[in-house]
Amino acid sequence: MASQEILREGSSRGSFINDPRIRGLFFQTLVVILLFGSIWWIVHNVIENLQRLHIASGFGFLKSRAGFDISDTPIAYTSDSTYFRALVVGLLNTIIVAVAGIVLATIVGFTIGIGRLSNNWLIRKICTVYVEIFRNIPPLLVIFFWYSGVLAVLPPPRESIHLPLGSFLNQRGFYLPRAVWGDGSWLIGVALLLAIAMTWFVAHRARQRQRATGQQFPVFWTSVALIVGLPVLAFLLAGMPLTFDFPKQSTFNLTGGFWIKPEFLSLLLALSFYTAAFIAEIVRAGIRGVSKGQSEAAAALGLRSGPILRLVVIPQAMRIVIPPLTSQYLNLTKNSSLAIAIGYPDLTATAGTVLNQTGQAVEGVFIMMIAYLVLSLVTSFVMNIVNARMALVER
Amino acid sequence: MKHIAIGILGAAALGFMASAASAGTLDTVKQKGFIQCGVSTGLAGFSAPDDKGEWKGIDADFCRAVAAAVFGDASKVKFTPLSAKERFTALQSGEIDILSRNTTWTSNRDSALGLDFVGVTYYDGQGFMINAKKLPGVNSALQLSGAAVCVQSGTTTELNLADYFKKNKMEYNPVVFEKLEEVNAAYDAGRCDAYTTDQSGLYGIRLTLSSPADHVVLPEIISKEPLGPAVRQGDDQWAHIARWTYFALLNAEEAGITQANVDEMKTSTDPNIQRILGTEPDGKYGADLGLSNDWVVNIVKAVGNYGEMFERNVGSGSPLKIARGINALWTKGGLQYGPPIR
Numbered sequence: 001m002a003s004q005e006i007l008r009e010g011s012s013r014g015s016f017i018n019d020p021r022i023r024g025l026f027f028q029t030l031v032v033i034l035l036f037g038s039i040w041w042i043v044h045n046v047i048e049n050l051q052r053l054h055i056a057s058g059f060g061f062l063k064s065r066a067g068f069d070i071s072d073t074p075i076a077y078t079s080d081s082t083y084f085r086a087l088v089v090g091l092l093n094t095i096i097v098a099v100a101g102i103v104l105a106t107i108v109g110f111t112i113g114i115g116r117l118s119n120n121w122l123i124r125k126i127c128t129v130y131v132e133i134f135r136n137i138p139p140l141l142v143i144f145f146w147y148s149g150v151l152a153v154l155p156p157p158r159e160s161i162h163l164p165l166g167s168f169l170n171q172r173g174f175y176l177p178r179a180v181w182g183d184g185s186w187l188i189g190v191a192l193l194l195a196i197a198m199t200w201f202v203a204h205r206a207r208q209r210q211r212a213t214g215q216q217f218p219v220f221w222t223s224v225a226l227i228v229g230l231p232v233l234a235f236l237l238a239g240m241p242l243t244f245d246f247p248k249q250s251t252f253n254l255t256g257g258f259w260i261k262p263e264f265l266s267l268l269l270a271l272s273f274y275t276a277a278f279i280a281e282i283v284r285a286g287i288r289g290v291s292k293g294q295s296e297a298a299a300a301l302g303l304r305s306g307p308i309l310r311l312v313v314i315p316q317a318m319r320i321v322i323p324p325l326t327s328q329y330l331n332l333t334k335n336s337s338l339a340i341a342i343g344y345p346d347l348t349a350t351a352g353t354v355l356n357q358t359g360q361a362v363e364g365v366f367i368m369m370i371a372y373l374v375l376s377l378v379t380s381f382v383m384n385i386v387n388a389r390m391a392l393v394e395r
Numbered sequence: 396m397k398h399i400a401i402g403i404l405g406a407a408a409l410g411f412m413a414s415a416a417s418a419g420t421l422d423t424v425k426q427k428g429f430i431q432c433g434v435s436t437g438l439a440g441f442s443a444p445d446d447k448g449e450w451k452g453i454d455a456d457f458c459r460a461v462a463a464a465v466f467g468d469a470s471k472v473k474f475t476p477l478s479a480k481e482r483f484t485a486l487q488s489g490e491i492d493i494l495s496r497n498t499t500w501t502s503n504r505d506s507a508l509g510l511d512f513v514g515v516t517y518y519d520g521q522g523f524m525i526n527a528k529k530l531p532g533v534n535s536a537l538q539l540s541g542a543a544v545c546v547q548s549g550t551t552t553e554l555n556l557a558d559y560f561k562k563n564k565m566e567y568n569p570v571v572f573e574k575l576e577e578v579n580a581a582y583d584a585g586r587c588d589a590y591t592t593d594q595s596g597l598y599g600i601r602l603t604l605s606s607p608a609d610h611v612v613l614p615e616i617i618s619k620e621p622l623g624p625a626v627r628q629g630d631d632q633w634a635h636i637a638r639w640t641y642f643a644l645l646n647a648e649e650a651g652i653t654q655a656n657v658d659e660m661k662t663s664t665d666p667n668i669q670r671i672l673g674t675e676p677d678g679k680y681g682a683d684l685g686l687s688n689d690w691v692v693n694i695v696k697a698v699g700n701y702g703e704m705f706e707r708n709v710g711s712g713s714p715l716k717i718a719r720g721i722n723a724l725w726t727k728g729g730l731q732y733g734p735p736i737r
Contacts, residue, residue, distance in 0.1 A: 052629070053487055053509040053627065053628065053629065054509045054628045054629055055487060055507070055508060055509035056507035056508070067554045067557060067558070068548075068553045068554055068557050068569075069553075069556070069557045069560075069567075069569045070569070070571075071568060071569050071570060071571065078561075079554075079557035079558070079561060080561075148580075148584075152584045152585075152586065156529065156585050171584070171585055171586060172543060172586070250541055251538075251540075251541055251542075252530075252539075252541050252542040252543065252588045253541060253542075253543060253568070253588075255541065262586070340573055341573075341577070342572075342577075343548075343570060343571050343572045343573075343577070343581070345571065349548065349571070349573070352480055352548065352549065352573065353480075353548045353549050353553070353571075355480070355549075356479065356480040356483070356548070356549030357549060357553075357554070358507075359483050359487075359503075359504065359507060359508035359509075361483075361484045361487070
């Protein structure tokens with residue numbers, strides 16, 4: 001009310017000083033000028049001080065030879081590669097651990113969250129204890145727990161624990177047989193893609209048919225048959241082009257096979273188990289947030305408990321779950337920078353090394369901030385699309 | 396995370412620092428009444444706190460020597476422990492006045508990082524240490540192909556390691572940590588087969604392991620590591636004070652001036668000793684540096700001469716028992732050579 005009165009008075013007097021529109025414009029312009037002015041002042045000062053202190057600046061160093069090695073390299077990298085490539089390797093390592101962590105945290109989180117609503121007393125209590133423990137311990141401690149408490153006390157490489165299927169476990173990590181695909185294995189990939197496309201088509205047609213005629217089609221089993229069957233058929237047709245490379249004992253370590261290092265393993269387990277506790281609470285809140293009348297109405301229509309959960313409760317719960325879930329995914333990605341404590345070469349660690357080898361702190365920190373910003377924005381963007389698809393469609 | 400914080404703070408400091416010409420470091424130091432000295436987070440013999448929390452070692456003593464030269468009082472030093480990654484930003488941003496932290500002098504650090512190295516207080520080289528009990532039969536670094544090697548990130552060590560294995564066409568798996576203690580813990584737990592850093596460092600670290608006798612330092616030295624203190628570039632007066640403090644320590648040893656006999660030596664008639672100790676009539680070598688004329692007396696009284704400093708911290712008087720070797724004076728076949736004070 002007050003603002004309306006001011007508006008009326010202002011316009012009746014005709015004095016532009018009292019016109020809220022002009023005043024608003026004035027203050028907004030002032031804020032913009034102050035903001036850009038201070039940014040300009042800081043940037044100008046940085047450049048001037050760098051010159052005064054004889055510190056090299058600019059991003060030219062990205063093209064020079066890095067000279068250091070990185071333990072986990074998802075793309076080809078040697079000490080002869082550039083600093084830029086080293087940063088890319090670090091970024092990829094961050095993405096790998098973040099994506100794997102998000103998938104694992106989601107699976108564990110949903111399981112625990114639904115478990116907390118179970119009718120079984122024991123399951124309910126175990127899930128509660130899990131949430132209360134992991135939610136209340138800082139993630140760094142969880143990382144140290146896995147790294148120093150669990151993986152470091154495993155036996156040395158010469159006394160590795162033998163696991164089934166030719167895998168080994170020791171304090172240097174987890175060694176699995178590596179699949180080596182021979183000639184003609186591209187056929188299997190093509191078959192898999194084909195199967196996925198066909199599944200999508202079948203599901204689409206089944207939905208149309210159900211809408212038109214009310215008849216249902218066993219989409220799930222058809223999909224399983226397609227996705228498993230076609231690649232297997234292709235595998236047999238191509239003459240079974242698959243061999244395994246088993247890890248073997250050498251002078252110092254096990255060589256060959258697929259090697260998961262303890263740094264990656266402890267970081268992944270710590271991040272996903274920590275975040276899973278929060279996701280569990282979000283899922284529980286989401287399911288609780290769907291009014292009881294919804295499932296009662298569905299039951300009254302004759303649906304059984306499985307379809308009620310799948311068709312009525314979960315779609316509505318997801319609307320509540322997804323926005324906070326996005327924040328958890330972002331947190332997990334950013335928490336992955338704790339990798340530095342145990343020596344996993346993520347973006348923070350490699351950028352830190354680059355920063356120190358070149359001495360260009362301002363540029364190094366700037367690159368790190370931009371990289372994490374972009375990662376977070378991409379995650380939000382994807383989650384916003386998912387959220388939009390889940391949102392209530394008004395007809 | 397601390398190094399990021401320092402990086403950001405450093406960047407912020409660069410942003411907010413008044414761009415007006417700042418006062419010289421000597422004036423700033425005199426005004427605040429102490430020298431802020433950047434040291435390692437704990438490397439025996441170079442800079443490590445003892446059981447009373449006092450910093451011991453060659454690098455720590457060098458800062459005391461500078462304090463003695465400036466204030467006539469070696470206790471006017473405050474120490475800032477820094478990781479390898481933090482050290483240069485800390486010096487660049489003015490958080491410390493002098494970096495005395497087993498840091499290798501390289502052309503890049505001298506030119507592009509805004510640093511000015513003042514001398515080589517310890518000639519070192521990079522070596523390897525292995526657990527001989529777990530790896531019997533390994534007695535050369537050339538047998539390390541396929542090994543997991545523990546190394547501290549952001550050091551010249553990390554770069555030499557890559558070069559050495561590449562040159563000898565060997566494979567290795569780097570296990571890299573940011574802090575010295577993390578590397579030590581990982582090596583001690585058996586996460587890697589070999590530990591690489593400067594050889595003097597290996598001897599110091601071996602003492603801190605759970606069973607020091609099991610570990611041997613391999614004979615190969617794979618690099619030149621001239622370790623020395625550095626100051627900010629562009630402040631010649633302060634660089635001169637640090638540089639000549641180092642030379643004074645060497646000149647004192649060469650002239651036979653020790654912590655014990657420095658007062659007697661003041662009455663010496665040897666013109667060289669008179670020039671060093673500032674007792675030469677009308678001599679003003681100290682004043683020219685911006686110090687008092689008895690600056691060397693203060694230095695030697697506080698920490699002794701270079702030889703005494705060496706023996707006390709890393710040599711025969713310490714658990715490390717490192718021989719003088721190439722760190723002997725030039726008169727004794729070593730590389731330590733102090734230009735004359737005159």
